[in-house]
Each structure stands twice: as structure tokens, then as C-alpha cells.
Amino acid sequence: MSRQGARPTPLPPGVKVDFNTLKAPAGYVAGAGRGAAGFTTRSDIGPSMPAPDAVKDKGDEGADESKFDAFLGNDAGVLGQTGVYDEEDREADEVWDHIEDRMDERRKEKREAKLKEELEKFRAENPKISEQFADLKRKLADVPVDQWEAIPDIGDYTIKKQKHLDRFTPVPDSLLASAAAREATATAIDASGLATPMGGTTTDLTAIGAGRNTVVQLKLDKISDSVSGQTVVDPKGYLTDLKSVTLKSDAEISDIKKARLLLKSVIQTNPRHAPGWIAAARLEEVAGKLQQARELMMKGCELCPSNEDVWLEAARLQTPENAKAILARGVAALPDSVKLWMQAARLEQSDGAKKRVLLRALERIPQSVRLWKAVVEISEEDDARVLLSRAVECCPQHVELWLALARLETYENARKVLNKARQVVPTSAEVWITASKLEEANGQAAMPEIEKIIPRGIKSLAANDVVIDRDWWLKEAESSEKSQPPMAATCRAIVKEVVGHGVEEQDRKRTWMADAEECMRRGSIETARAIYAHALSVFPGKKSIWRRAAQLEKAHGSREGLDALLKKAVQYCPQAEVLWLMAAKEKWLSGDVAGARSILEEAFIRNPDAEEIWLAAFKVEFENSELDRARLILAKAREHQPASTARVWMKSAMVEREAGDAGAERGLLQEGIRRFPYFWKMHIMLGQLEERLGNTDAARLAYAAGIKRCMDAIALWVAAARLEERAGNVAKARALLEQARLKNPKTPQLWLAAVRTELRAQNAKAADALMAKALQDCPDSGVLWAESINMAPRPQRKSRSVDALKKCNDDPHVVAAVAGLFWSDRKVDKARSWFNRAVTLNPDVGDFWAAYYKFESQFGGPEQQEAVLRRFLAAEPRYGEHWQCIAKDPASAHQRQEVLLRQVVADLDREL
Template identity: 90%
Template sequence: MSRQGIRPQPLPPGVKVDFNALKAPAGYVAGMGRGAAGFTTRSDIGPSMPAPDVQQDKKDDAGGDETKFDAFLGNDAGVLGATGVYDEEDREADNVWDNIEDRMEERRKERREAKLKEELEKFRAENPKIQEQFADLKRKLADVPVDQWEAIPDIGDYTVKKQKLDKFTPVPDSLLAGAAARDATATAIDARGAGGLETPMGGATTDLTAIGAGRNTVVQLKLDKISDSVSGQTVVDPKGYLTDLKSVTLKSDAEISDIKKARLLLKSVISTNPRHAPGWIAAARLEEVAGKLQQARELMMKGCEMCPNNEDVWLEAARLQTPENAKALLARGVAALPDSVKLWMQAARLEQSDEAKKRVLLRALERIPQSVRLWKAVVEISEEDDARVLLSRAVECCPQHVELWMALARLETYENARKVLNKARQAVPTSAEVWITASKLEEANGQPAMPDKIVPRGIKSLAANGVVIDREWWLKEAESSEKSQPPMAATCRAIVKEVVGHGVEEEDRKRTWMADAEECMRRGSIETARAIYAHALSVFPGKKSIWRRAAQLEKAHGSPESLDALLRKAVQYCPQAEVLWLMAAKEKWLSGDVAGARSILEEAFVRNPDSEEIWLAAFKVEFESAELDRARLILAKAREHPPASTARVWMKSAMVEREAGDAAAERGLLQEGIRRFPYFWKLHIMLGQLEERLGNTDAARLAYAAGIKRCLDAVPLWVAAARLEEGAGNIAKARALLEQARLKNPKNPQLWLAAVRTEMRAQNTKAAEALMAKALQDCPDSGVLWAETINMAPRPQRKSRSVDALKKCNDDPHVVAAVASLFWHERKVDKARSWFNRAVTLNPDVGDTWAAWWRFEGQHGGAELQEAVLKRCLAAEPRYGERWQRVAKDPALAHQKPEAVLKRVAADLDKPL
């Protein structure tokens, strides 16, 4: 459909019209509506038919014929506009065409934008920004240490600007003469005016130079007058002069205006209410700020006259005066206000010597004997004998002030101090300090039993006088008694004994007391914590947890004798507590008393005949003492005693035979133990290790296979079997065993780690990296795998691997130790030390970390830091770690002390696992 064509009228259905046979309309010219110029021939019009005037038709169409106006096309509708009809169907057709054009434009827009984006990306790839070119280098700047940043030298001045050349152009003499005449200074004033007329004074002139010289002469005469004619030195104090100059402050117009406003305001205040002391003080301070000290003094003198009964006015006036004038002023003040302690104290401060101050204070005490402040001040500047006399008078004048009684008791002898405290107790029956001081006095004079009598009596007396017993306050006093010089342990224990249970519910006593003891230990109050544990044990003697905490306290802060006595009491009250017997025996053994340890264990046998732990402890004492026969005998009895005949007993029996070198007996014990305890995997692995040591590879393979068949979840058995095959050269079989183990034990990081290390030992780095990637997918939170990933990575990639590891498991000790080793190799000593400390804090049982830290301090920290690490390691008693267990369980290194094991592990850190 044409957008401007004439739509024919609809025809009945079935009727067809031959448009080519129709006659063209009159005056029709093909293409005329699109701008074509029509033409006619003679055959068109015939001999007597004139040709139509096309230009005239156009003018008519473009004219003002209202019948040819169209609502859509307007008047300019072309030749077909006059006869065509534009209806709703035409509008709908136009809308369809517009939508099609919009859709095509949108498609072309998407293609155009995509092509533009592609060209832009191509351009940016070919011409990258400077910021993008240096992005990798900027990331590396974060790793530059501070010392390297500070070592960057200054670039200096390397400007390449052209230096301007100084060009000299001669100046004309006329210009120089004119400038000199313009800048000349007149040295005389002509008597004639500017108009040349004579002045009434006559023709005299004034010489300015002579006037200046005269002034200089006058100033010089004044300076000579105040100078010392004998020594030739000036009597003007240069330092004071400079100080006065510094005191001169330049004020702006705004400040001056504010001062004037404030002065007017305060003048109104003191005028309307002259008895208002703060107004006089404010006015004087305003003048002081304005630099008018004399006016400030005058104002305060008037204030003293108007407000003689206000001590603040006298104090402010004395502050503004010189010391001598201030003394006189304060004398007037104390005469007007004889009961003002502040005025007397200020008068005493103005005195230079202690004797003069003492005289003033004594005069004040004559007037105000009940002032504690005055008594304290005069006692502080008095000798001991005078202070004793003064305090005797002070407690008479101020009997309710406990501090004066305490000070007098400290100055008196033992007998007199007791009398003083008795008087203080009668004068102030509600004071707890008097009773605590009395208890300390008795303890300090060799009466350790008296605090147990004084403190209970004191608490009872205070309660009778209506004093509320504050448990927290009394416990703090107990800690204060412990930390005093000398320490008052008896008083501390007596206080704790009396108040620790005060106000505590019966069901909360144990929990509350344990929390109190832990808090005291955290604050370093060991004796207070010990007293709390002692009281708790007196109430709960059968609680082994309290005995254990008390024993740990004695082990950390007490003596071996006190620890032994405590454990002796503990096993008497808790004879069935195996852990207490074992602690007592271990402490005896660690102190070198093997006989004492044996006797304790013998007594433990009587109390606990069926205890496996006690049997094994007795075996350990003999085994570590190299008494193999006695150890063998103990284990033989244990094997014959059914309740104590456990798998561990059989395992220890095999260890004794291994130590003795009897392979046949060891094999027999292991085989019998496996028959009795087929699911105890340690017996299987010990049998396989025995066969490996003897060179029986097939027998070891069978032992491991039997153990794996019964103990599918025993990861060490799978790893040992794989290592056996690897040692025999069967790498493929070792891989198969570890893969089968992972199928039986999914998501086990130790099996993945063993597989990775197998490939690393076989020099298959690519396979190891692939396995590690799968392992991290299977166990994303495994610290041992992330630590191995850091160690496997090339040096440039270790830092990024460390960041990934810390994101996954930030508090894993293996990852933290790996990061510490990374800092160690990068020579970042402080960071490495901090991370090693964090690793051993997270898990102090890992011996490998202690060994690495000890070796690190040996290289970078010195002997003292290395010794400190050794002490912490021995106190932690580590037991785990792949290298630590490999060294500690080596039969050739049996019975080695932890210190020797630590040093051996540190020496083996460079060897592969």
C-alpha cells in the first residue's frame, strides 16, 4: 500500500477489475506528485485540444483552497491529495510502517553499539592506559618494607627549565636624577608656605636633622644615667626586659571591643550589687587578661572591702599581689575570717621554710582544731616525734577520722599501737580498716595465729553495728594484704576464709569460688587464690576437680614440698581418683625420687587394683629408669590380671621387648595381642614395622594387609602399607593403596597428604600439584593441606598461597606455622617471631612448631630468646607433629629428654617427610 496513494472503493466479492484497462483521470501525469515534470504530445490532445497548464495547476493546488486541506497531510498534499480520503485504515497502516522502522532502527542500534564496543576494546588492547600497564607493579609495592621506603633518596632539583639570562640595559641619567629627587628626604622646613608667601614668624627654617640628633642625645643621657659608672655594665636586667616584652600581647580590634563591652557589663554588676563577690573576681580577672594588673589589684582591694566575709575574694586578691603583700593581705583575711581553712592553708604555702609553715598551721589549729586537712598538713612537715604528739592531739580533736588513728598507730610501738587501735575501734565502731590494721599489726609482730581471731570478731562486730559486709570489697582487701610490704598472708587467708562464702547461694558455691580463684590468679594474687581453693576443699573435700586446680596452682607458683603435701591430702580424700595418684607419682619421678614414685604407685595399686592407668604409670617409671626387668614383671602381672589386661598393656609389653632387642618375644606378644584384640590397629602396625626392621617385606605386607582388613578406618595403617610399597619400588601399587584408602575413608586430609608426598618423592611434580588441587576441593578447610600447599609452591607464589590459606583457615596452627616459616625465609624477623608465637599459642602440643621456632631464634634472636623458647616448650610438653613423633619414637633414640628431642627435630627440619 502506498503511503500517499488513492484507496479504491471496496468491490463485491468475486468481482475482479482490470486496472490496466481503466482510463486515467483528467490531467493525470505519472510521477507528478513525486516532483516529476509532465509533458504532452499532439497525440494526447489532438488538433484542437490545448495542453493543460501544469504550473498553474500547481499554483492552484498550493493556494488557499479550503476544500483541498487534509488533517494529516495539510494543504501540501500533492496531486492525489484532493481526491484521496485518509481514514483509520490508512492511519493504522502508517503506524505499522512506523513500528517496523523503529524495530529496524533498534536492531541497527544494537549492532552499531556492539561494533563500537568491539572497536573500543580492540583500541584499548592495542593502546592500554599507563595505569593498566603498571597495575602488577603497583600490587607489588604493598610488599615493600618500611626501611626500603625510607631508603629512597631525594631526587633533588633536576628541573630542565631554561635559566633566564640577566640583561643589563643602561638607564638614562635623566631618569636616575628624577628618581633621586623624588625619593629625597627633606632635612629642613622652609618658613615660606607652598605658595612662596612669608609666614608671620619670619624667615626662619626648622632643621629636622638637628631635632633627631637632639632626641638621640636625650635618650643617651637617660641611658647613661641608669648605667653603672664604675663597672660599665648596665643595671637593666636583660632577661626581665625580654620577659616583659614577651608578656606584651597585641590585641585585635575585635578583642579590644569585647574587653570594653565586658568591662562595662562587669562595672554595672559591681555597681548595682557591690556585695556580689563573683562580680569583683570576674572584673579583676578581666583586667588581668587585658594586661592591666594594677587595675586588677585595685579592684580586688575594693572587693575585699565590700565583701570581707567571702574567702574567695581574699584568695583572689592574694593571688594578684606580690608574696610579701599577699602575706599581709591574708593576715587581714584570716582576721576577718578566722575559721577559713583555705585562707590559713594559703598563708602557710606562702611561707618559705617548714618552721614558718608549721607556725602558721599551728595558729590555724588553735582556731580550727577540728580540721583534718590542717592536721594532715602540719603532720607531713613535722618530725616523727612531733608528728606522734600532734597525732595524739589530732585523734582527740577529730575522733571520727580513721586516717588519723591509722597514722598514729603506724608511728607508735607495738604495745602503744594496740592501745591506739582499741581506742579507734571504740571511737569508730563502723570502720573495717581498724580491724584489718589490727590483724596486720599482730601478724607483723610475730603473731600469725591472731588474724584468724581478729578478722572473725571484726566482721561480727561490724555486722552488729549495722555495717553491710561487702564481699567484693573484703576480697580486694585480702589481695591488698597479700601485696603489701611485707606480705600479710595470714591476714589474707583469714579474710578469705570469713567472707568468700558470704552472700553466695549454696548451689553456686563451687562455680563462684572457682571463678574467683581464676580471677585472682589472672591478677597475680596467688595467695588469695590459694586461700580460696583451701576453703573450697574444706567444703568439698571429695571434688577431684578442685584438687587438680589447686595442684596446678602449687605446681606453677608453689614449692615441691607444698605440692607433695597437697597431693598427699588429695589422694587421701579422693582415693579412687586415678589422675591424682598419677600426678603425685609423676611429680616425685620428675624430682628424681624414683623410690617415692614407686611407693605412691604401690599405694595406688592397693586402692585401685583394676586401674589400667596406674599399671601403665608403674611400667613407665621403671621403663624410663631403664629397669627393663622390673617393667617386664609389672606388665606380666598386668596381663595376668583380667581387668588390667588391655590392648595398651600388650602394646607396652611389645615395646619392652623391642627395647631389649628380643624380636621373637616381641613378635609373639604382638601376635597374641592381635589375637585378643584384633581391632586395635597399633598392634598391627607395630608388627608390620617389626618385620620391616628385620627385612621381611612380604611378612610386613601381610601384617599391614591383615590390619587394614580389620581396621579400614586406621589411616596410619594405609599410609604405612603405601610407604612399604614405595620403598620396595612399587610406586603404582602405593598409589593404588592410597586411592583405595581414600575411597574407604573419604574427605581425609592425611590420605591426600600422603598421596601428594608420594608423588613429590617420585619427582612427579605435575601429578602432585594435580592431586593437591583435588585434595583442596575435597577438604577445603584442612590446615595440613594448605600448609603443604604453601611449602610446595615456588617462592614467588608462596605469598599468594598464604593469603588463600589464611582466608580458608585463619586459626589453624599448621597454616600459621607455615606463614611464620615464610617470613623467616624472607628475613622478616619480627613478623616471623610473632607468627611463631601465635602458632604455639593456638596448639602448644605440636612439637614441630616449637623446633622451628627454636631454630629460628638460634639464627636471629640470640641465646636468651632461644632459651626462653626452650623453657616454654618444656613446660608445654609437646607430643604431636610428624617430625617430633618420628624422632621421639625412634628405637635408636629411646629415653631421650624433651630438650634432646627438640634439638634433633630442629636439625631434621630440612629433611623431607
């Protein structure tokens, strides 16, 4: 396209035109389109010819507006003079603009990359102050508190001399004399002074000194005086006591004065207002004027004798002896005040004196439960029984008095007391619960009476319009379980009656399971067991309830109870394979192999097609080194079509591997692969078999066939790469792992295998580069971050661990790596805490337990090692790189868990 309005005549194809030989058009001026007016020479200064229309002065307001173009403005050039800017020209400009934008986009990435590279180079050469000290700032988190506090203050190093505003002037004797005159109490007028010509008296320095001593003595008396009666100043501790004196600021003194005026107005306006007197006295106490506070409260007692708070406040401010006198006056004025009598009893030193005061109080206030409880607490058992007998007569509606009396009585008398209490207080649930506990505590648990008390109680309470609170009754069941001695029968009776109260029928199973879990979390095992028992009585065919109940018995019950429970479970749920397996396993763990076999035989009859039952029977024989019986069971399973699964063929090969028959093992694996070509474990077992026999090519073919069928089997890719690496083909191993990453993107295990391949090949830089790419591809992978921490140089491990915790704080691999970092730094407590956190987050990884046990073997005692071993045996781990290498080794077959743990610990030592 052209910028001119006229479109030129197109030339035939293949014809070229030499534009230099063409004649210029009429009126053509070179450069006119760019604003040029002509050409000049040295001898001829100025334009050779005038422009077609010279542009007028820019300041001229009469410029030619006809030359203005919407696209080019006043500088329209040739188009403004000779042509018209039409839609075709605009379209051409848009095309050129798009081309320019496209070219700019093509250069953008390269330009931005270059800019980024220059910026990174600049930042590397000129780091920020914060970046230079980043590692030091991280170390500040480990600085203990005592070192922080030991940092000295920098002091004042200002150059300018500061203006001191404080001025200290000695106090003249005239002020001391005036202070002595104000503070001293004069009893007579002394006119012994010498008269002066002006009619005054001369200054007596001796009197001034005596007055000053009087003022100081009065202040010391005020400081030393207290409610406890101390009026003597300790000469040795005098300076120490002065430090405890609070110096009030001017603002505080001003606030005290304002409050004093306000409260003075209150007590003068309404002298019968007791809170005003109390507030005024406490203000004076805060101000350090204890004597004034006492005087105010005594006036308050005179003006408000019917308010018990005034008497209590006055007694609090006095010494103990004076307080007794004040309280005596108080109880004379208010003989029915329980607070005054209780305070008077507290002031007595001996229990006998307290008892006398309380008995006198009960003569005036026999219906006070608080007084009865106080006097019973300080009485002997026989006296307490007599007092409680009188108390229940005076306060028959208070259940706690009846219960206290029942606890002190004999069994027969206690039953009578509780029966009478039920009649007097028919709305009390505590009486019924106590009656049930009484029967259980006296050996009546086997009687049906104990199972009748709680139902009768609930029925009686409902008849008396008492709302049955399910949660409250369940808490009482837990309290019965945790009482001393435990009341298990009462607990079960309460649960049986109230656990279904107010629960919708469709929500019963879910609600009961939640209740049982909450009770287990709080340690109320018997309550949870009772809830499961009731749930099983309602839903006997629910295998999930049986499983949870069995887990409870296994963790907190006896082996006999667990066997009985599982025996009932398989009777009610004969099709539940997991219950049969649990029953057989418990028999096997207890050493009863014959019992486990009998359970599995019965399970075969009920579930002939269950793969798990066949494999469980095989495991019993295999773990007891009965290879012939195990081989026979698996042969029958392979012949039985529903049970002939890939796992059965794999276990058959494992038996032959244990027996050492490589040919039979190969045949079983090849037949199993033919039947189940996508079961990757048999492919890897075949490759491992060929590796053990030294057939590298056959192993390579086995791995290749497995990868071809199971491209998502990461273990196959890693095994094939390790085979090539051991054969010396590191390049081929790299290629295999790279191909695996293309087929299985964002897989941390493949990145980890590639990094370790480079580390074993002594290519540290390549390993670091691969680790950087791996963390970009899988930024949340704990195994990669843990390996990155272990790969980092020692000074950088701490910062690397901080970065790892930011990305995946709760990943057990990262936590275990951080624990190892603390271990290497000899920070024992922190390392122990982090190892405990790692095994808590994922107890199925045996490597964590091995590292934890090794740490405790080095730094812990026998008790700590035993605790770790006990937790390890309960966890029964199955995973972990080192753990699986040891546990699946044929040489370690049939070994106990603790033996395997020590072998893994030894393997960790060899790696270190």
C-alpha cells in the same frame, strides 16, 4: 501435536508417507502462515494472486478487529484466518516451551564456562591498574614512619597564574605616631611644637621615633612578663621566644571581643558574682593581657572578699612574692578556708616555713584532716607522733589518723591505740584488719589470737549494723598478701571468714572456683590457696578441687607442700585415679622411684581394675630401663581381664621393641589385633615392624588389613602411601591417597601427604595443582596454608601469608609459618613476636618450640634461650611431625626433653 484444531487420522504402524507426492489442499497458498502473499518472478512484479484478506494500513483506525487473536495478535496468520487456537494448541506450545527451556539449561553450564574462560582470559590480558600495583600496595604497610614523613610535598604546579590576594603596605609614620599617642601615658602637656597657619603643630620626627620605641618596649615587656616573675628579655633567645607567641586570627579576636563585652556586662550587672570576675580575668589571660587580668582579679577580691576561689585565682596570676601577700589578705578575710592555707603553704620554699604556715592554720581550723595530713608528711617521726596524738583528739572519727599513729608507735602502744580506735570508731573494718597485721608482724602468727581477731571484728561490725561486703574483704585479703612484708596469716583469716558470706549453698563450689581463678590471674596466690583450702574443708570428696589445688601448688608452691596435699587428696578420694597418678608422678620427678612404686602399689589395692594405674606402674619401670619389671607388670595386666585393654597390649609390644625381640613383638601385636581389630595403632606398629625388618610385602599386607578395618585412620593411609613411595611405586601411592580422600573427605592431612608426595617426586606443577584443590576443599586448614606459604616462590610468600591470615588468623601453624618468613627476612623482633604467639596458641606442638629455640640460638642471647627452654620444659609438648619422628624413635627412648629438643633442631637443619 499440531497447531491446527483438527487432529489427523493416525496411520498404521510402520507405514511411511511421501508428502512430496500428495496433492495440496484446496486454497493452499505456500507461506501464507508466515505472512507471505504469493510468489513473484522477474517479468511479473507484484503478487501473483491477492492474499485472502489484505491487511489494511496500520494507520487506519478501522482495522478489522475480528482478526485479533489473544495469542498471536493481529498477525494471526493462517490460524487467524482458517483455524481456532484451542486448549490443545496451547498445551502443545507449552510442551515446546518446556523443551526449549530444557535444552537451554543443558547448554547453560557450557555457555557460562566458556563465558567465564573468556572473561578470565580478557582480565589476564588486560589487568586493572589496582591489580598491577597490588604487591606494591602491600609493601606500603612495611614503610616506616620516618620514610613517610620524608616524602616531599609536590608543591603547586598549576599552569594558571593564581591571583595573589595578600598585599603588604608599609605602615606610614602617621599611624605609628597615633599608636604612640594611644599607648603612651602623658604626665604633662608639651606645647613646644611650632604653630602652623591652620592652628595645628608641625610633626616632630624625633618624638615619633621615641614613641615608636616606647610602643615596642611595652609590647616586649608584656611578652616577657609571667607569673613566675620574669621581667627581663633574653637577648640571645629573643627570636626563639617570638616563635612561641600565638598569632590570633581575625575570628579569634572577634570572639574575644564579644566575650569581653559579655563578661563586662556580667561584672557590672552583678559585681558580687565571683565566677564572673574569674572568667573575665582568664579571658584577658588568654588574650595575652596579663596585667589587665591581674587588675580585674584585684577588683574581684575587693568586691568578693568572702569567696576563696577569687583569692586563689588572684594569687595564681601574681608572682610568688605578690601571691603570698594576696593570700595573707585572703586568710585574714577567710581564716577558716583550708584551700587558702594549703596554697599559702605550697608557696613556701622550705619545709620549716610550710610547717609554720600549717600550724598557724591548725590553730584556726583544728578539725581539718587535710591540714593534719599535710603537716605530718613534712614532719620528723617524733614530731609526727606528737602531732598525730593531737590530731586524733581533734578528729576522732577519722580512721586514717588512728592508723597512721599506730604505725608510728611501738607494739604495745600500737595495740592501745587500736583498742581506743575500736571504741571510738566501732564501724571501721580497717582497724580490725590493722590489728591482725600488727599481731602477725610482731611474730604472733602462730598464736590463735590472730585467728580470733578477724572473726571478732566481723561479729562486732555486724552488731553495729555494718554491711559485710564480701568483695571488699577479699580485696583486703589480696592487699594483705601483697603488702611488705606479706601478711599471709591475715589473708587466710579473712578468706576463711568471708568467702562463704552471702553465697547460696548450691552455688558455693562454682563461686569459689571462679574466685580462686580470678585471684590466680591477678597474682594473688596465697588468697587462691586459702580459697581452695576452705573449699576442700567443705567439699573434701570433690576430686576436681583437689586437682586444681594440686596444680596451684605445683606451679607456685613447694614440692613438700604438693606431696602433703596429694597425700591428703588420695585419702579423701581413693577412687580418683588422676590423683594417684599425680602423686606418683611427682615422686618420680623428684627422683624418688621407690616412693612412686609405693604409691602405685597402694593405688592397685584401691583400684585393681584401673588401666591408668597399670600403665603408670609400667611407665615408672620402663622409663627407668627396668624392662623385666615392666614386662612382668604388663603380663599381669594382660591376665587381669578388666585391665587387659588395647593400650596394655600396645605397651607390651613397645617393651619387646625396646628389648629388640622382633618375634615377641610380632606375636603380641598379632594377638592384640586379633583381640582388638579396630585399634589402628597396633596395625601401624605391625607394619612399621615389618618395614624395619625389610619385609615390604608383609608390611603392605599389615597396612591393608588395618585400612580395611579402620578406614578413618588417617595415619594408616599415609603410612601405606609412604611405603609404596619408598618402594618406587609413586603411582600407587597417589592412588592410595586419592582413595583415602574419597573415604575421608575434607581431611587436610591427606591433601598434605599428596602434595608432599608430588614434591618429593619433583613434580612441582602437580604439587601446586593439588595444593589449589586442597585449599578449595579445606579453606580453613592451617597446616595446608602453612605448607602453601613454604611452597610459594620467595617473592610471593608475603602475599600468600596475607591470604592465609585472612582465612585462619589464629591458627598456630600459619603463625609459625609467618614467623619463619620474618626470620628469613632478618626481621628479628617480628619473628620473635610471632614465634612467641605460635607457642602460646598451641604449646603442645614440639616443632614450634624447636623452631623458636633454633631462632633464639641464632639471634638471641643466653637469657632468651634459657627462657624458651624453661617454657618448653613446662609445656611438655607431645605432637608435631618432626617431634613425633624423633620422640618415638627407639634410638631416642629414655632421653630427656631438652635432648629431644636439640635433636629436633638438628632435624630441622637437615631439612633446610
